[in-house]
Amino acid sequence: xxxxxxxxxxxxxxxxxxxxxxxxxxxxxxxxxxxxxxxxxxxxxxxxxxxxxxxxxxxxxxxxxxxxxxxxxxxxxxxxxxxxxxxxxxxxxxxxxxxxxxxxxxxxxxxxxxxxxxxxxxxxxxxxxxxxxxxxxxxxxxxxxxxxxxxxxxxxxxxxxxxxxxxxxxxxxxxxxxxxxxxxxxxxxxxxxxxxxxxxxxxxxxxxxxxxxxxxxxxxxxxxxxxxxxxxxxxxxxxxxxxxxxxxxxxxxxxxxxxxxxxxxxxxxxxxxxxxxxxxxxxxxxxxxxxxxxxxxxxxxxxxxxxxxxxxxxxxxxxxxxxxxxxxxxxxxxxxxxxxxxxxxxxxxxxxxxxxxxxxxxxxxxxxxxxxxxxxxxxxxxxxxxxxxxxxxxxxxxxxxxxxxxxxxxxxxxxxx
Numbered sequence: 001x002x003x004x005x006x007x008x009x010x011x012x013x014x015x016x017x018x019x020x021x022x023x024x025x026x027x028x029x030x031x032x033x034x035x036x037x038x039x040x041x042x043x044x045x046x047x048x049x050x051x052x053x054x055x056x057x058x059x060x061x062x063x064x065x066x067x068x069x070x071x072x073x074x075x076x077x078x079x080x081x082x083x084x085x086x087x088x089x090x091x092x093x094x095x096x097x098x099x100x101x102x103x104x105x106x107x108x109x110x111x112x113x114x115x116x117x118x119x120x121x122x123x124x125x126x127x128x129x130x131x132x133x134x135x136x137x138x139x140x141x142x143x144x145x146x147x148x149x150x151x152x153x154x155x156x157x158x159x160x161x162x163x164x165x166x167x168x169x170x171x172x173x174x175x176x177x178x179x180x181x182x183x184x185x186x187x188x189x190x191x192x193x194x195x196x197x198x199x200x201x202x203x204x205x206x207x208x209x210x211x212x213x214x215x216x217x218x219x220x221x222x223x224x225x226x227x228x229x230x231x232x233x234x235x236x237x238x239x240x241x242x243x244x245x246x247x248x249x250x251x252x253x254x255x256x257x258x259x260x261x262x263x264x265x266x267x268x269x270x271x272x273x274x275x276x277x278x279x280x281x282x283x284x285x286x287x288x289x290x291x292x293x294x295x296x297x298x299x300x301x302x303x304x305x306x307x308x309x310x311x312x313x314x315x316x317x318x319x320x321x322x323x324x325x326x327x328x329x330x331x332x333x334x335x336x337x338x339x340x341x342x343x344x345x346x347x348x349x350x351x352x353x354x355x356x357x358x359x360x361x362x363x364x365x366x367x368x369x370x371x372x373x374x375x376x377x378x379x380x381x382x383x384x385x386x387x388x389x390x391x392x393x394x395x396x397x398x399x400x401x402x403x404x405x406x407x408x409x410x411x412x413x414x415x416x417x
Contacts, residue, residue, distance in 0.1 A: 068378030069409065073112045073395075073402040079103050080125065083397035084132040085188045087153075088390035095153055096397055097135045097142070099128035104154060107391040112404075118155040122147055122163050132385065134189035138226050141191045141199055148191060148201050148218070150235075152226040162225060164235050166203045166216050175204050184353045184383055185257065185299050186342045192260035196222040198278045199235075200265045202256060210250040213269055215240040217280050238280050244272050245284035259301040261308055262322040268298035273310075275323050289317040289326035302341040304348050304364045313337040316369075330367050342387050344394075349374075351384045357398075359384075361411055373414045379403060 076083070081098025089095050089104070096103045100123040105115045122144040123129055133142035141150045144163075151161035168175060193199050199218040206212050220235040244250045251270030259266050265276040273285040288296060289310050296312030303309065308319045309329065314337040316329040339350045341362065350371065352358040357379045360371040382398040389395075393404045 069375045069412070070378030070396065070403040070405050072378075073105075073404055075113055075115055076103060076105075076402045079115070079117050082128075082399060083402050084129075084385050085135045086386045086388045086395060086397045086402075087135045087137055088388055089137045089153065092391055094388065094390045094395055094402075095135060095137070095140075096402060097133040097140050100124055102135075102140055102151070102153065102155075107393055107395075107404075116154065118151070120149060120151065121161050122149050131190040132188040134187075134191045134193050136193065136196065138196045138222065139193065141189070141193050143191060143201070148199070150199065150220070150225065156228060159233075160225065162220070162233060162235060164201075164216075164218060164237070166201075166237065168204055169214075184340055184351075184385060186302060186340050187259045188385060190256060190258055192258045192265055194260050194263055194265070194278055196226060200240075200258060200260075200267075200276065202258075202269070205251070210252075210270075211243055213242040213251065215242060215267075215276070217276070217278075240276060240280045240282060242267070242269065242272070242274055242282060243284060245286040248272065248286055255297050257298050261301065261303065264323055266298075266301060266310070266323060271295070271297070273298060285326070288312065288315075289319070290328045292328065300340055302343050302348060307364070309341070311336075311339075311341060330369075336369075340384075344387055344389055349387060351387070353383065356380060357382050357384060358414075359387075374410070375412045375414045 076096065079098065079101060081096070081101050081103060083096050083098055085097040087095050092106060092108055093104055094107050100120055102118045102120065103115060104118075105112050120129060120133070120140070120142055123142070127145065130143035130145065133140050135141075135153065138153055139150055140153055141148065143149070147163045147165040149161060149163050155161070191199060191201055197219065199220070201216050201218065203214045203216050205214070217238045217240050218235040219238070221233050224233040251272060253270050255268070255270065257268040263278060267274045267276060271287055273287070273289055275283040275285065289298075292315065296315050298310050298312045300311040301309065302311075306320070308323055310317045310319075310326070314332040314334055316332070316336070317326050318329040319326045338353050339360075340353060341348060341350050348362045348364075350360045350362050357376055359374045359376050359379070361374055362372075363370045379396060379398065382400040384396050384398050386397045387394060388397075389407060389410075392407055394407050394410045396403045396405075
């Protein structure tokens with residue numbers, strides 16, 4: 001088995017040094033036991049040394065780097081939002097989806113202080129979104145208690161959004177509501193969107209029928225809603241009925257997960273796994289993507305190269321044909337069940353769902369995953385909801401706000417003491 005991630009019970013912040021001082025690292029580890037000595041060393045930085053060669057003098061400046069690797073975006077907290085998801089727009093602006101607002105700010109300036117906030121229609125501070133919003137560089141889709149909302153990114157005028165309220169059946173149906181608490185899964189949202197044109201949402205289940213679940217597949221004109229001159233648009237809804245795969249016992253619960261890859265929706269509901277295309281055709285796959293002799297639930301999907309992966313607890317499945325056929329990749333222990341794998345461009349990372357908030361850069365080797373733990377100094381004690389590269393920074397949205405780090409240092413390994 002590949003090297004599995006180690007979860008620190010008492011994580012110690014890494015001390016990283018500028019070029020020229022890396023030789024002092026082991027001495028500093030010893031000096032941490034002697035605060036007075038450390039204070040003297042800290043007081044000596046920044047300092048200068050001068051070398052003279054004939055007529056030329058070169059001065060080297062060493063700046064103080066004794067600060068957290070991950071720094072907070074301070075002004076974001078003024079909006080009172082729980083950061084749930086994020087996206088890079090034009091590689092120059094970060095868009096953060098919060099509990100009742102979208103917040104945007106440019107990222108390539110010296111300070112993050114030019115913020116814009118947009119309320120998500122149908123929500124407010126006392127009535128936040130249901131689950132984490134879906135967001136890309138064109139739109140934000142989110143759920144309310146009664147409706148599904150969609151708005152352009154950024155909001156251009158009063159027509160840059162719509163609210164869709166499904167028509168529910170009689171009392172023999174139960175309305176479906178996703179979890180209210182923000183998720184640490186990936187992809188994060190319960191409302192996946194394909195090509196900024198198709199959106200899938202769960203609607204209701206029969207109260208006395210464990211073999212039918214209704215979803216609505218919405219089709220909308222993105223040019224009308226999301227364009228520079230947004231005009232009113234009403235989405236077209238198609239009922240999609242899900243039934244358990246043949247040979248299975250039906251839906252066992254209301255546990256729900258949805259993701260979109262390769263222009264297909266992948267849904268895990270009530271112990272059953274499905275693939276749904278943009279015409280509403282459904283493929284019922286069964287309890288698991290591939291044969292397994294114990295129960296699991298899909299809560300994380302990601303890609304590595306051209307391969308699609310689905311994680312269920314400590315079990316990982318994979319597909320080489322865009323989700324048509326699946327195989328068992330590997331069965332891991334409980335440590336992997338506490339991870340969320342996240343795509344950032346062509347790279348794959350993993351974050352912990354524990355409050356110690358560790359980050360790993362990962363790679364797939366044969367039928368194993370290799371983990372390199374990265375410097376998480378500054379993120380301890382929180383949970384990451386998204387990781388996004390934008391401009392020269394990587395941003396982490398968390399339950400405690402938004403943090404950033406220079407992309408050149410993002411893959412810096414954690415110094416384990």
